[in-house]
Amino acid sequence: xxxxxxxxxxxxxxxxxxxxxxxxxxxxxxxxxxxxxxxxxxxxxxxxxxxxxxxxxxxxxxxxxxxxxxxxxxxxxxxxxxxxxxxxxxxxxxxxxxxxxxxxxxxxxxxxxxxxxxxxxxxxxxxxxxxxxxxxxxxxxxxxxxxxxxxxxxxxxxxxxxxxxxxxxxxxxxxxxxxxxxxxxxxxxxxxxxxxxxxxxxxxxxxxxxxxxxxxxxxxxxxxxxxxxxxxxxxxxxxxxxxxxxxxxxxxxxxxxxxxxxxxx
Amino acid sequence: xxxxxxxxxxxxxxxxxxxxxxxxxxxxxxxxxxxxxxxxxxxxxxxxxxxxxxxxxxxxxxxxxxxxxxxxxxxxxxxxxxxxxxxxxxxxxxxxxxxxxxxxxxxxxxxxxxxxxxxxxxxxxxxxxxxxxxxxxxxxxxxxxxxxxxxxxxxxxxxxxxxxxxxxxxxxxxxxxxxxxxxxxxxxxxxxxxxxxxxxxxxxxxxxxxxxxxxxxxxxxxxxxxxxxxxxxxxxxxxxxxxxxxxxxxxxxxxxxxxxxxxxxxxxxxxxxxxxxxxxxxxxxxxxxxxxxxxxxxxxxxxxxxxxxxxxxxxxxxxxxxxxxxxxxxxxxxxxxxxxxxxxxxxxxxxxxxxxxxxxxxxxxxxxxxxxxxxxxx
Amino acid sequence: xxxxxxxxxxxxxxxxxxxxxxxxxxxxxxxxxxxxxxxxxxxxxxxxxxxxxxxxxxxxxxxxxxxxxxxxxxxxxxxxxxxxxxxxxxxxxxxxxxxxxxxxxxxxxxxxxxxxxxxxxxxxxxxxxxxxxxxxxxxxxxxxxxxxxxxxxxxxxxxxxxxxxxxxxxxxxxxxxxxxxxxxxxxxxxxxxxxxxxxxxxxxxxxxxxxxxxxxxxxxxxxxxxxxxxxxxxxxxxxxxxxxxxxxxxxxxxxxxxxxxxxxxxxxxxxxxxxxxxxxxxxxxxxxxx
Numbered sequence: 001x002x003x004x005x006x007x008x009x010x011x012x013x014x015x016x017x018x019x020x021x022x023x024x025x026x027x028x029x030x031x032x033x034x035x036x037x038x039x040x041x042x043x044x045x046x047x048x049x050x051x052x053x054x055x056x057x058x059x060x061x062x063x064x065x066x067x068x069x070x071x072x073x074x075x076x077x078x079x080x081x082x083x084x085x086x087x088x089x090x091x092x093x094x095x096x097x098x099x100x101x102x103x104x105x106x107x108x109x110x111x112x113x114x115x116x117x118x119x120x121x122x123x124x125x126x127x128x129x130x131x132x133x134x135x136x137x138x139x140x141x142x143x144x145x146x147x148x149x150x151x152x153x154x155x156x157x158x159x160x161x162x163x164x165x166x167x168x169x170x171x172x173x174x175x176x177x178x179x180x181x182x183x184x185x186x187x188x189x190x191x192x193x194x195x196x197x198x199x200x201x202x203x204x205x206x207x208x209x210x211x212x213x214x215x216x217x218x219x220x221x222x223x224x225x226x227x228x229x230x231x232x233x234x235x236x237x238x239x240x241x242x243x244x245x246x247x248x249x250x251x252x253x254x255x256x257x258x259x260x261x262x263x264x265x
Numbered sequence: 266x267x268x269x270x271x272x273x274x275x276x277x278x279x280x281x282x283x284x285x286x287x288x289x290x291x292x293x294x295x296x297x298x299x300x301x302x303x304x305x306x307x308x309x310x311x312x313x314x315x316x317x318x319x320x321x322x323x324x325x326x327x328x329x330x331x332x333x334x335x336x337x338x339x340x341x342x343x344x345x346x347x348x349x350x351x352x353x354x355x356x357x358x359x360x361x362x363x364x365x366x367x368x369x370x371x372x373x374x375x376x377x378x379x380x381x382x383x384x385x386x387x388x389x390x391x392x393x394x395x396x397x398x399x400x401x402x403x404x405x406x407x408x409x410x411x412x413x414x415x416x417x418x419x420x421x422x423x424x425x426x427x428x429x430x431x432x433x434x435x436x437x438x439x440x441x442x443x444x445x446x447x448x449x450x451x452x453x454x455x456x457x458x459x460x461x462x463x464x465x466x467x468x469x470x471x472x473x474x475x476x477x478x479x480x481x482x483x484x485x486x487x488x489x490x491x492x493x494x495x496x497x498x499x500x501x502x503x504x505x506x507x508x509x510x511x512x513x514x515x516x517x518x519x520x521x522x523x524x525x526x527x528x529x530x531x532x533x534x535x536x537x538x539x540x541x542x543x544x545x546x547x548x549x550x551x552x553x554x555x556x557x558x559x560x561x562x563x564x565x566x567x568x569x570x571x572x573x574x575x576x577x578x579x580x581x582x583x584x585x586x587x588x589x590x591x592x593x594x595x596x597x598x599x600x601x602x603x604x605x606x607x608x609x610x611x612x613x614x615x616x617x618x619x620x621x622x623x624x625x626x627x628x629x630x631x632x633x634x635x636x637x638x639x640x641x642x643x
Numbered sequence: 644x645x646x647x648x649x650x651x652x653x654x655x656x657x658x659x660x661x662x663x664x665x666x667x668x669x670x671x672x673x674x675x676x677x678x679x680x681x682x683x684x685x686x687x688x689x690x691x692x693x694x695x696x697x698x699x700x701x702x703x704x705x706x707x708x709x710x711x712x713x714x715x716x717x718x719x720x721x722x723x724x725x726x727x728x729x730x731x732x733x734x735x736x737x738x739x740x741x742x743x744x745x746x747x748x749x750x751x752x753x754x755x756x757x758x759x760x761x762x763x764x765x766x767x768x769x770x771x772x773x774x775x776x777x778x779x780x781x782x783x784x785x786x787x788x789x790x791x792x793x794x795x796x797x798x799x800x801x802x803x804x805x806x807x808x809x810x811x812x813x814x815x816x817x818x819x820x821x822x823x824x825x826x827x828x829x830x831x832x833x834x835x836x837x838x839x840x841x842x843x844x845x846x847x848x849x850x851x852x853x854x855x856x857x858x859x860x861x862x863x864x865x866x867x868x869x870x871x872x873x874x875x876x877x878x879x880x881x882x883x884x885x886x887x888x889x890x891x892x893x894x895x896x897x898x899x900x901x902x903x904x905x906x907x908x909x910x911x912x913x914x915x916x917x918x919x920x921x922x923x924x925x926x927x928x929x930x931x932x933x
Contacts, residue, residue: 004750005338005339006747007336007337007356007357007358007838007841007847008747008837008838008841008847008850009747009748009847010847013847014748017740017743017744017748018744018748020737020740020741020744021740021741021744021745021748021749024737024738024740024741024818025759027737027815027818028759028760028763028815028818028819029759029763031771031774031775031778031815032763032766032774034774034778034784035770035774035777038777088669088670088673089670091666091667091669091670092667092670092671094666095663095666095667095670096667099663099666099667101663101667107671114678115869116868116869116872116873116920116924117872117876117916117917117920118872118873118875118876118877118893118916118920119876120876120878120893120896120897120913121685121876121896121913121916121917122678122681124685124896124900124909124910124913125678125681125682125684125685125913126677126681127900128681128684128685128688128906128910129676129677129680129681129684132684144677147673147677148674148677148678151670151674180662202765205765206765209765209766209767209768209769211768211769211879212876212877212878212879212893215878215897216900225767225769228767228769228770229769232769232773232776232883240770240773241777243770244766244767244770244773244774247766247767247770248762248766248770251762251765251766252762254765255758255761255762255765259758335842336841336842337838337841337842356841357838357841357842358841358842358843358844358845358846362842363842363843364838364839364842366835366838366839367835368833368835370833370835370836370838370839371836371839372836372839372840372854373858374857374858383840383843383845383853384843384844387843387844387845387849388844431839431843432842432843435843435844
């Protein structure tokens, strides 16, 4: 009769919630599924039923040299943003957790700002600075923009992990004769691994897909989203369905790998 | 699923005459979680107005039983009956029962007074009346000055009293308490034990109390149900449980030590595996083990001629425990006896006892507990 | 409070200060150069004036005056606010039950469902906006289905290039953003407190309104602030899916830095956006503190 009796949620409520959840997931996933489906359709029209299937759009995709260059650029940028944000973010998080200094409160409050403020403005701000010093726009400038935007993610994740950290293991290490520096490397840092890997993956994915900050900071070399953006401005081509399907599949794969890594931690 | 048409919530403003029910009956209640049987065909009665404790170690089913009375778990079979009315399927908010949770479960976003008032605000009690009753209850638990504080500003003991007040202000017929004193330090626990007992007696509400601490159970309860593996091993008054444990499990649980194996029965008593013959007070059936409390063992003269109910051994260890001295004596078959002897008696001896000395211990017949191997007391 | 663990207990204040400085110095410097100063530049630019293709650096409030006085810009700001507001409300309406289900009903498949909510979050914003363009467009899925079912003869235009399509797309993007913080808040609730509420006589609905909802406020505020702030400053959705009336403030800013070449004015607009976002965040934290 009943799977689990829960006085908190009467059966009518449970049914309504289940329905709402199913609808929500349908809302989230049906468009993606439609996209994936049409990426295999031979026709360039989005009409049901699909007459014939082909990999035509994927071929077109793979033949697009510009696209591949921009994808490569995105990988380059994302791969540089990750170490950059980690090197900057981990010490900052540790400092926030353990040190006290004037203005700390403002930093704590303000650290999230780059995430909330529309990326456009962050990109804009950097553009003004770069123009002033006559720095040429390039993938390098894009990476800097991304790092500002992604730094809060690393800081908050690592900080949260530090808050729930058991200090006594560090004290034990010091007690056993390790210097603070060695304790940091051999005790503290390994325990931050999960937070660091998690935020590294997140930063990679977010940097790879980033649009607003990149918008003003791109030079002659495009990132993948910028390339897609210009494709979209020109008009809709089904090759975009293929890109979408591929990137979603890649994201899922990356997530699965990430989860596997994290669960081993 | 049958709904209760008649609501069982207590009438507000019932005044101080609270002897209006609170009898709980469990009829063949069983609850399993997957493969694990938490409560196994349990049947017993709790009388209205009594303080009954469910005593046992974790996993014995006491908390599950409590939750079924409260309505948070549904029995797989059997009935929970309150004052003659079956409660099957009745949700917690319709039962005249309130619970004090082990974690206190105070609402962090409300003040102490708002917490206590919560149950009253859900019924049609007028505001001034709510305020009066909340203040009276807070006064009773000694927290009137903390009425506007938030729970996180309070100590563990204070939070515990808020949880108690919050439950009692609703004048339930039955109060369920799930190890409420577990997180308190020893001194506070002892104070609260007495306080809870006083409150229960003066209000006349049925208290169903869950704990693993046998001393606590002995201090507070009118009756104790010792539980193990989902079943009741013994249900009785504290003195019943303490003096006459029904089986070895209960005996061990309430702190009986000194179990000695029996080789054979002899007229009037038993012969121990160790060799000595002992007389026992009541004889019935086959005896496989005898036990005696450390406090009941007496130090006998080493002279074996004056030996009724004595055993001989070597002193293995002496431990000073403050109010008594504990002697650990090894018998000739390697079994050990632990005896608590008053330091005064030891001091009266001509020579102090040393480890390794030969001693004789007297085991008075009336203090011997007899058990058979099928788990029952004979 | 224990800073001693890493910095060494008896080595004196000096070494501790140096260590601390080395630790957070570089990141703070980085932020100073690439965050604080650039934002400062925007502020400064906003008070200047564009003089044809040069920038006249005389301090004046002309840009701000223009924003306030010109109904066009007021309209755009209002547009952005209303879109962001609608997106927030609808994302909440979809996201809260989802978070609730995940926290209280889905015991066995919780991990999987959580995973499924995170996935859309990590896929490209751009592509997710694109999917709705192709679904809602003239030759898109909705229209072709309607025609195939015989409900309409010709493609219907009402689905695309209006506020509906912009809001729908942004809701689609922000539902996971809103769901996850709410789920985090709900997960922190102890089961005991909820049972205590039931025990004291509160029905499930009452328990929800008086205990669950108030205690999930931090998650609601976090998610909604995020959704509002990011929708407010978005330019992707209005560009791809909005009509001429759906121009949002981000689009205007872009044009100021592009064709219109009025960087000071664009900067002033950016500051206005910044102030509004800060305002929303402040309101949010006020609500949370209560």
